[in-house]
Amino acid sequence: MAAVTIRGLTKRYGDNTVVEGLDLDIADGEFLTLLGPSGCGKTTTLRCVAGLEKPDAGEISIDGRVVVSGRTFVPPEKRDAGMVFQSYALWPHMTVRSNVAYPLKMRRRPRAEITSAVLEALEMVGLDHLADRSVGALSGGQQQRVALARALVARPSLLLFDEPLSNLDAKLRASMRTELHAMHERVGTTSIYVTHDQIEALTLSDRIVVMQHGAIHQIGTPEEIYADPVDRFVADFVGFENFLTGIVVDVDTWTSVVKVDGFPTALLARSSKHRTFDPGDDVTLALRANNVTLTDFNAASAATSTSAGTDGIPATVTGVAYLGDQVEYQVKVGAHTLKSRMSSPVRWAEGDQVAVVLQQDSLLVVKES
Amino acid sequence: MTRLAKPALIVFVLMMYVLPLAMVLYGAFRTAAPGLPGALTLAGFAEAFSDRRTYETLGSSLWLAVMTGIGATGLAVVFAWIVSRTNAALRKVITPLMVVVLATPPLFFSLSWNLLGTPEFGLLNQLLGSIGLPGDLVSVGGGWGTWFVLSLKVCSLGYFILIGPFLAMDRRLEEASLISGASRLGTFARINVPVMAPAVLGVFIINFIIGLIAFEIPLIVGRAGGFEVLSTQIYAFVTNETPPNYAAASALALLFVVAVVVLVAIKWRLLDRRQFTTVSGKGAKPEPWDIGRWTWACNGFVAGYALLAFVLPVVQIVLGSLQPLFGVNDFSLTNYEALFADPVVLPALGNTLVLALVGGLLAVAISLLLGVVGRHGSIRMRRTLELATWLPWAAHGIILGLGLVWAFLTVPFLRGLFGTVWIVLIGLIIASTPVASRTVDAALAQVGKELEESARVSGASQLRTSLGIVTRLILPACGAAWLITGIQIAGNLEVPILLSLPTNETVAVMVFQFNSQGQTTQAAALFCIVLAAAAAGGLLHLAIRGVARSVAHLKIGEAKSWRLSPSEA
Helix, strand or coil: CCEEEEEEEEEECCCEEEEEEEEEEEEECCCCEEECCCCCHHHHHHHHCCCCCCCCCCEEEEEEEEEECCCCCCCCHHHHEEEECCCCCCCCCCCCCHHHHHHHHCCCCCCCHHHHHHHHHHHCCCCHCCCEEEHHHHHHHHHHHHHHHHCCCCCCCCCCCCCCCCCCCHHHHHHHHHHHHHHHHHHCEEEEEEEECHHHHHCCHHHHHEEECEEEEEECCHHHHCCCCEHHHHHHHHCCCEEEEEEEECCCCCCCEECCCCCCCCCEECCCCCCCCCCCCCEEEEEEEHHHEEEEEHHHHHHHCCCCCCEEEEEEEEEEEEEECEEEEEECCCCEEEEEEEECCCCCCCCEEEEEECCCCEEEEECCC | CCCCHHHHHHHHHHHHHHHHHHHHHHHEEEECCCCCCEEEEEEEEHHHCHHHHHHHHHHHHHHHHHHHHHHHHHHHHHHHHHHHCCCCCHHHHHHHHHHHHHCHHHHHHHHHHHHHHHCCCCCHHHHHHHHCCCCCCCCHHHHHHHHHHHHHHHHHHHHHHHHHHHCCCCHHHHHHHHCCCHHHHHHHHHHHHHHHHHHHHHHHHHHHHHHHHHHHHHHHHHHHCCCCCHHHHHHHHHHCCCCHHHHHHHHHHHHHHHHHHHEEEEHHHHHCCCCHCCCCCCCCCCCCCCCCHHHHHHHHHHHHHHHHHHHHEEEEEEEHHCCCCCCCCCCCCHHHHHHHHHHHHHHHHHHHHHHHHHHHHHHHHHHHHHHHHHCCHHHHHHHHHHHHHHHHHHHHHHHHHHHHHHHHHHHHHHHCCCHHHHHHHHHHHHHHHHHHHHHHHHHHHCCCCCHHHHHHCCCCHHHHHHHHHHHHHHHHHHHHHHHHHHHHHCCCCCCHHCCCCCHHEEEEEEEEHHHHHHHHHHHHHHHHHHHHHHHHHHHHHHHHHHHHHHHHHHHHHHHHHHHHHHHHH
8 A cells, every 4th residue: 555646747748738737645545536527637647647658747656656757757567556447458368367367477476376366356346256257258347347356456555547437337337336435445555536427536535636627626525525615617516506706795704795796685605615705806606506495486575584685586487397306497586597406396387486595505605717 | 668679670660661762762863783883873864754655654654543543442432332331242242352352462363364355265255255256355455454453453452441431430420411301312422422532532542553553464464465654664674675774764763752652641641630430429330221122233243343353363364274375275284294393483482482471470570560669659750660661662562672672782781682582582571561561550459558558557568568468469460461461472573573583583473484485374373373372371371260269269168167166066
């Protein structure tokens, strides 16, 4: 096991800078996920750690040993890592057993040890009964398990995952996610996991790194990232669907009061703990769709206010989408369009007048990115 | 790779593939023959380009290039279309047929069509004569005959370039157009044609180049009807004049090299960046159109081609080899007996076999080395290597031979090799590298990068990965490449015709000599022996693959039962 340190990592392809000056520390035994849309540089970062790409600048050390720095470059085979690829990358001319045995053979382990370690690794992924199949005869999920066994078998100090679940169907993805999590609990190897799927990131990781355009936007635990995104990009990526821009009129330690054009009253919002704001600042408010509740217009106007003026904002329904157990509405408040998700059945139709209630504490002030 | 290996490889490639062409350039400006003292002059150019015949042959060459471009590309498109888009029953024989036609040397087609098209005596004319038509209806001598035979042979290369894009073209693209309201014809014109245009145009340029530089078919088929092209003219400058006019030959050759390099550059610039066809939808599966009553037309077309490009030539050359004198239907093994009694034939056969095996193996090994290095090198390095190995193709056979004569007689430490079998071997390796490397590259492209990367991360070095994973995976393809390259070498006339001496002649040269001395049936018999050897090689290759496959199967099966028995017990 090993801690990984990345300093000033930069990688360019021609004029295109994919990763720029990236700094990252991964603790021993930690499961860290690089999360971001395609082209954000997450895979390139992973491949630089693996030694499959040579960075243009920067330094990487694994377990205190510098593997990339200036003219130093330790080739991938000398980095003691295991890697699971998106396409599984199993060698078609070998059986399941020989595929898994390969890393041990390369490390020149004695035969008896190889036999038992291979069996153990295959048992761990539940495929010991298929050891002598040709890899072509396996299903996608089975192939991915073999790839996992191969990555684990030599007990490397570092495990690397390059979108390993993206080629599987939704159901299989869910069960493999659970298995990967259990596997990490068991072996505890330092792991770097690349994905664009926020569910994978949230369920698997000790910490998540959200990236865009080759730079880090936020590093935090799944709870921090999910509940407290620092900027609009991260918020958007973890499922905030409504964004309102406004001006801060008042602040205290935990909350800000923000005036948004078209809303009858100023809105009370939680301040991100990553940043403080001053009155007069332009800010963005982020809000999840299921924190936007609709009520009948008349009932709302009659209701008594419970939370600082965020109740009963008059709005018009502009779109209705039935999602099964939930219904998604689009409503117009002044010039703003808000998305609301409520449980079924459908209660309003396009053109209806409604009142919008924003749930208390659900508004979050984020940085515009 | 160590720091020395890369420059060493580049020097090797330059020596092997670029030096001979550079020597053609040098030779064009020399007054004296290779190896003799002389001055630099423009006399060669003056001589070559003041001759009126040069312009006539230039015209003939251009005519042949354009016509071959049209004819061979047309055939290739039709066959690729039949295979990828129709349900004609005979579409299944097209690919095997094309493999055979591609692997068979042009010398075979020139020999057998020369016989087939002989008035009165050729098989075709005899067949037509027997149904009451005039016995001299078909005559293949001259320009049209050359064009016809060349197109039959050359379309196979274009077919293999086109079949990939044709099969990869997603049927959904057509369906989307049909649903948008376009007719079948409209869809063909607005979707199929533009999507395929870059690939088809690329094939046209390749066929154009082949038409420009073709040597064997114009030499044997065309010359018989008084049809001269530039390549045969170059050959004439060297062999028909005493002393051989190397400067004039080189000056003409240079014209070729420039034309071909320009064409290849145009192709690269225009086409290689626009690869629409690789962008295919998910699950692209070729689904044939039910073409209804047009099926018979497609089947007829395929059958007709098979008859003209394969069945008739083989039957003719075998029948011819059994005739004491061409056209005399008195079949016996006399020709073969005479050949085996001839003291120079057996050594030539042995010599050719060794050249084919060793040269083929080395050409494949070099292609593999360059392919693997190119895979990991920078884009510029890859382009350089690719360009270098394409050069001998651009300067086909006869020019390459000329360049090697210059290179080996002028460069001091190479002079000792002149007249030995080594120069022939080197020439044949260079000439066959483009074929070998296309086959190897196609196989390499099938090996995904992640297969290598996973081995690296697993702890295997670059060398070990290249040998144990990449090379191992494409081994069957390397075997096929060796076979095809070996056959190309055995049938190659262009290179040894200028480089070999009577002491180390190859079978191809001997066949050509028999043929030009009028001993056409002996030439046919000798070539039949080459064909039989090639066919035996092909069968051996298939057998080895079959055995290897069943062994692999057995191994896995055995291991499985070994695993099962303890757990069952």
